[in-house]
Amino acid sequence: MRHDALLRxxxxxxxxxxxxGTAIAAGTGGQQSFAPAYFSQFQASSAMDMASRLPGFVFDxxxxxxxxxxxxxxxxxxPTSKTDALSDxxxxxxxxxxxxxxxxxxxxxxxxxxxHATVANFILKPIDLVSASVTAASYATxxxxxxxxxxxxxxxxxxxxxxxIALGWRRAPDTGQGRGQRTTRYADQAQPARLxxxxxxxxxxxxxxxxxxxxxxxxxxxxxxxxxPWTYQSQSRQAAETLALASxxxxxxxxxxxxxxxxxxxxxxxxDLKALYxxxxxxxxxxxxxxxxxxxxxxxxxxxxxxxxxQLTWQALDGVVFxxxxxxxxxxxxxxxxxxxxxxAAVQPGxxxxxxxxxxxxxLSSAWQVDSALSAEAGVKLAQSSLSTSANQADGxxxxxxxxxxxxxxxxxxxxxxxxxxxxxxxxxxxGDAAAYFGMADxxxxxxxxxxxxxxxxxxxxxxxxxFWDRGAAILSYTQAHISDVIDRMPIRVASATYDAAGNxxxxxxxxxxxxxxxxxxxxSLPQGLLKLSTTWRASSVTDPTTQAARRLSGEQPLxxxxxxxxxxxxxxxxxxxxxxxxxxxxxWQVGERDTSSGSGWARxxxxxxxxxxxxxxxxxxxxxxRNISYDRQHYAGGDRYASNVDFYEHNLxxxxxxxxxxLRHDW
Numbered sequence: 020m021r022h023d024a025l026l027r028x029x030x031x032x033x034x035x036x037x038x039x040g041t042a043i044a045a046g047t048g049g050q051q052s053f054a055p056a057y058f059s060q061f062q063a064s065s066a067m068d069m070a071s072r073l074p075g076f077v078f079d080x081x082x083x084x085x086x087x088x089x090x091x092x093x094x095x096x097x098p099t100s101k102t103d104a105l106s107d108x109x110x111x112x113x114x115x116x117x118x119x120x121x122x123x124x125x126x127x128x129x130x131x132x133x134x135h136a137t138v139a140n141f142i143l144k145p146i147d148l149v150s151a152s153v154t155a156a157s158y159a160t161x162x163x164x165x166x167x168x169x170x171x172x173x174x175x176x177x178x179x180x181x182x183x184i185a186l187g188w189r190r191a192p193d194t195g196q197g198r199g200q201r202t203t204r205y206a207d208q209a210q211p212a213r214l215x216x217x218x219x220x221x222x223x224x225x226x227x228x229x230x231x232x233x234x235x236x237x238x239x240x241x242x243x244x245x246x247x248p249w250t251y252q253s254q255s256r257q258a259a260e261t262l263a264l265a266s267x268x269x270x271x272x273x274x275x276x277x278x279x280x281x282x283x284x285x286x287x288x289x290x291d292l293k294a295l296y297x298x299x300x301x302x303x304x305x306x307x308x309x310x311x312x313x314x315x316x317x318x319x320x321x322x323x324x325x326x327x328x329x330q331l332t333w334q335a336l337d338g339v340v341f342x343x344x345x346x347x348x349x350x351x352x353x354x355x356x357x358x359x360x361x362x363x364a365a366v367q368p369g370x371x372x373x374x375x376x377x378x379x380x381x382x383l384s385s386a387w388q389v390d391s392a393l394s395a396e397a398g399v400k401l402a403q404s405s406l407s408t409s410a411n412q413a414d415g416x417x418x419x420x421x422x423x424x425x426x427x428x429x430x431x432x433x434x435x436x437x438x439x440x441x442x443x444x445x446x447x448x449x450x451g452d453a454a455a456y457f458g459m460a461d462x463x464x465x466x467x468x469x470x471x472x473x474x475x476x477x478x479x480x481x482x483x484x485x486x487f488w489d490r491g492a493a494i495l496s497y498t499q500a501h502i503s504d505v506i507d508r509m510p511i512r513v514a515s516a517t518y519d520a521a522g523n524x525x526x527x528x529x530x531x532x533x534x535x536x537x538x539x540x541x542x543x544s545l546p547q548g549l550l551k552l553s554t555t556w557r558a559s560s561v562t563d564p565t566t567q568a569a570r571r572l573s574g575e576q577p578l579x580x581x582x583x584x585x586x587x588x589x590x591x592x593x594x595x596x597x598x599x600x601x602x603x604x605x606x607x608w609q610v611g612e613r614d615t616s617s618g619s620g621w622a623r624x625x626x627x628x629x630x631x632x633x634x635x636x637x638x639x640x641x642x643x644x645x646r647n648i649s650y651d652r653q654h655y656a657g658g659d660r661y662a663s664n665v666d667f668y669e670h671n672l673x674x675x676x677x678x679x680x681x682x683l684r685h686d687w
Contacts, residue, residue: 051122055114060547061587062594062629064686066112066141069120075484075492075537076122076139077553080105090135094143099277099293100243103228109141111152111172111185113686118144124428124436124484132396132426136438136482136496148176156682158192166190166221179234186227192678193220193253194641195648199673201257206656206666213259216673220253220267238282248272263309271301287334291344295326312361316369320354338388342398343381350376352450374450377405384424396426402445404473416470420445438482438496446474452506452521471522477501490549492537500529502561507573509564510610510659517659519610527561527572540586548586555579565610565660573607592629597622602646611658615651620644633687639680648673 053073061072070078070091081089088097089105098108121140123132132138151173158166168189175182201214225248232241251269256262275297283289301320306313330344356369384398400422407416424442431437448471482496509522533555540548559572571577578601585596604617622643628636649672656666 053120055117058114060589062589063114064635065110065114066117067106067109069114069117070109070139073120073122073139074490075486076137077535079135090138092138092140095140099279099295100245100275103245111174111183113150116143116148118142148174150174151687152684154682154684156680159679159681160192161676166192181232183230188225190221190223193222194675194678196220196253197673197675199671202670204668215258216255218253218255220251222249222251224249238280240280243277245275261310263307266306267303269301269303271299273299289332291330293328298323314361315359316356318354318356322352325349340386342384346380348378372451373408375407379403392430394428399423406448418472420475434486436484440478440480442478444476444478448473469523472504474506475503488539490537490539494535496533498531502527502529505561508609517610517657519658524564525562527559529559529572531555531557545586547588548584551583553581563608570608571606574605576603576605593627595626597624611660612652612654617649619647621646633685635684637682640677641680642675642677645677646675648675
């Protein structure tokens with residue numbers, strides 16, 4: 020039944036996409052190039068503005084902190100930094116510095132796609148350049164509060180040397196907070212218990228980022244550094260028969276340094292070397308006051324990451340590229356918790372966790388541009404990981420996993436491309452889960468259970484992309500995943516109790532169908548307009564370790580969709596647009612309860628106005644529909660969904676408020 024429903028959705032979506040119009044050839048099937056003149060119609064002032072206007076391209080910043088690269092390259096390379104958002108990097112590059120943008124599909128030209136179907140490669144001009152910008156911004160909330168921010172950026176390029184300095188100070192409200200109610204229905208009580216909620220939060224952060232590059236020993240060397248201290252405070256007022264106050268006072272910082280060197284070795288061959296060090300620390304004080312008594316739970320966390328990477332690239336023949344490389348990473352994460360029941364009580368030690376990972380990964384791959392219509396990429400990574408949860412590594416575990424991949428791209432016509440991807444992925448263990456599992460005080464509790472290992476996924480993905488009307492594009496993809504050693508909450512049962520722990524719960528299958536449609540609206544009396552429709556259907560099946568019944572994967576959202584419209588009006592020096600999505604809804608299962616989290620749709624509108632060529636004023640209206648956020652708990656007596664009945668239901672509902680953002684950017 021699940022596959023039949025997905026098939027019906029796919030057929031309907033395919034019919035809609037096919038009806039979009041007649042294709043118009045635009046470049047080769049594997050690569051399209053866009054000159055800066057193309058973006059003048061959109062009044063683009065930065066590389067990020069240009070990326071958001073690329074036909075059929077959906078920007079993905081990736082998740083650098085987890086090793087997931089984005090789908091944008093700069094001069095064929097990915098940024099070294101793990102703390103600098105890709106959108107911020109592109110936002111600091113002036114449009115005048117861009118020579119062209121190559122949109123690459125399916126690995127054309129030997130580009131390392133890093134798991135993305137499409138990559139945009141920004142080629143920068145080899146010219147001297149000086150630029151600067153200042154952006155002043157402020158949040159405005161419905162209670163009249165203003166939260167300002169100020170960012171500055173400076174770029175200097177002289178010959179083979181360049182430097183970029185970015186400074187920022189920002190205050191931002193927690194837009195997920197608001198007013199609401201908690202309703203709890205107990206199995207042994209006729210009347211529910213109700214509690215009113217009123218919460219707010221505020222984040223303040225400072226950033227200092229420096230990037231420097233120059234020629235060195237026949238190659239190019241670059242260094243980046245970043246420092247980001249931040250604070251977060253929140254309060255939640257809980258009123259029933261008595262008043263209670265829950266508050267959080269968090270402070271943290273991140274520090275990063277990166278070094279990269281690239282050099283041509285001989286014609287067609289080059290080497291890339293990277294080194295990165297990143298550290299962070301965090302202290303959080305969660306306080307709860309009721310009846311004149313205040314308790315404190317304090318958590319301190321420190322983490323660090325060290326990475327060394329080397330890669331050799333060799334273009335052996337025209338259209339044939341080989342890559343080989345190795346990466347060494349060392350991660351550490353330590354957390355300590357203390358508890359104080361009241362001001363007179365002694366501070367008690369709480370849960371402490373420590374996890375250290377050492378990882379070595381080698382990779383070998385080849386990309387082959389057979390002709391203008393067909394390209395292929397094949398490769399394998401071999402990852403060895405050693406995980407320890409104690410200083411003496413007495414409980415250390417080591418694993419070796421191969422990760423092969425194959426990608427094919429075929430363009431039977433200039434406007435049509437077919438893509439196939441088969442790949443094995445291995446997840447990264449959550450340090451908290453690993454420390455809690457291996458760090459159990461009573462090792463006999465898990466004596467009959469296998470060790471916690473990463474989840475392994477075989478992915479098979481097929482996609483068809485169809486381009487039309489210059490800026491129009493339609494993409495339909497189907498992905499099937501077979502997952503082994505799924506990680507979720509599992510029961511550890513002994514005669515006297517049932518424990519909830521992270522563990523491998525078995526195998527699972529997952530399917531998804533995604534569609535995207537970009538429709539230019541010039542023929543609808545909306546010149547320079549673009550309507551974007553995107554949606555994804557998801558279905559999965561796994562055996563619940565507590566009840567042995569089939570269910571979805573925890574955290575999976577069955578359906579997501581988004582509608583966006585934007586229009587550039589060059590004569591009025593204005594651009595405007597709006598977007599609407601369906602929010603989220605997902606379930607998660609613990610041993611003793613089932614939780615459901617959901618948020619209603621989000622609506623946003625904006626307008627950009629240029630009073631001068633070097634000035635941009637932006638007004639954003641966010642959360643226009645006042646999103647409702649709900650969190651439901653279905654709790655079972657005895658902490659076991661299999662062996663007991665529901666003892667209470669808890670429904671939390673928070674209504675968030677609309678807010679506006681006003682930004683003024685001045686460029687020099």
